[in-house]
Amino acid sequence: MATLTEQLTRPAVRLRGLTRSFDQRTVLDGIDLDIPAGQFVALLGHSGSGKSTLLRAIAGLDHEVVGSGQLTAPERISVVFQDSRLLPWRRVLDNVLLGTDGTEKGRAALDEVGLKGRERAWPNELSGGEAQRAALARSLVREPELLLADEPFGALDALTRIKMHALLRELWERHRPSVLLVTHDVDEAIVLADRVLVLEEGRIGLDLAIEPPHPRSYRDPLLGEYRERLLKALGVTEDHA
Numbered sequence: 001m002a003t004l005t006e007q008l009t010r011p012a013v014r015l016r017g018l019t020r021s022f023d024q025r026t027v028l029d030g031i032d033l034d035i036p037a038g039q040f041v042a043l044l045g046h047s048g049s050g051k052s053t054l055l056r057a058i059a060g061l062d063h064e065v066v067g068s069g070q071l072t073a074p075e076r077i078s079v080v081f082q083d084s085r086l087l088p089w090r091r092v093l094d095n096v097l098l099g100t101d102g103t104e105k106g107r108a109a110l111d112e113v114g115l116k117g118r119e120r121a122w123p124n125e126l127s128g129g130e131a132q133r134a135a136l137a138r139s140l141v142r143e144p145e146l147l148l149a150d151e152p153f154g155a156l157d158a159l160t161r162i163k164m165h166a167l168l169r170e171l172w173e174r175h176r177p178s179v180l181l182v183t184h185d186v187d188e189a190i191v192l193a194d195r196v197l198v199l200e201e202g203r204i205g206l207d208l209a210i211e212p213p214h215p216r217s218y219r220d221p222l223l224g225e226y227r228e229r230l231l232k233a234l235g236v237t238e239d240h241a
């Protein structure tokens with residue numbers, strides 16, 4: 001039985017030696033990672049480096065990864081993907097409430113993400129940004145201890161993305177779930193997260209704490225040094241940028 005201190009300090013996510021291969025190709029090669037409860041973490045890595053594979057494993061969506069190492073994650077997990085995955089035949093509020101009860105909670109979540117008044121809209125009446133707002137509302141009503149987000153803003157235009165960054169950070173500050181945000185975008189990672197991981201060759205190649213206070217802007221000169229370090233870890237030089 002864990003002591004109270006152990007319970008309070010226990011990380012939300014704990015991975016030890018997590019390994020996953022596809023067709024004899026090792027994608028995750030013994031990942032060790034602790035994410036403390038309430039931490040906002042971003043995960044960067046080249047295309048194909050295994051970011052989604054890691055996220056799916058933590059989400060409990062990959063049954064074959066079980067047994068390859070140790071994986072502990074909270075019970076209440078919400079996942080947000082690049083596309084909203086709203087069911088087109090359900091109105092927005094019904095999508096948000098799917099599998100839960102408590103209409104008021106759903107309305108409050110829609111209010112929080114800026115969709116008050118759109119409860120009865122159909123998903124195809126929403127813009128891409130609004131659909132992602134609805135997806136965030138759907139994740140919120142489940143009161144997740146851990147929010148996993150796989151490129152949630154990847155399909156949005158730059159201006160909408162910046163607004164969504166502010167929204168996500170605001171929601172995090174209010175609800176304080178642990179967050180693991182998969183992204184290709186170094187700036188998105190350093191503006192939003194308090195810790196950025198780089199996945200390379202199946203391992204966490206860099207684990208960087210981002211110290212500057214929030215709210216942060218892309219132009220914040222304090223972020224320049226972090227950007228450089230991350231681009232270097234990703235093998236992006238001035239010539240490529």
Ligand SMILES: Nc1ncnc2c1ncn2[C@@H]1O[C@H](COP(=O)(O)OP(=O)(O)OP(=O)(O)O)[C@@H](O)[C@H]1O
Nearest residue numbers: 022023027045046047048049050051052053054184
């Ligand atoms: N179900 C699967 N069957 C076979 N190979 C897979 C499967 N899922 C992932 N892979 C392979 O594992 C590798 C990692 O894929 P993954 O989607 O995790 O990468 P990623 O870093 O998320 O990439 P991207 O940034 O392009 O989304 C890829 O080479 C991919 O082809």
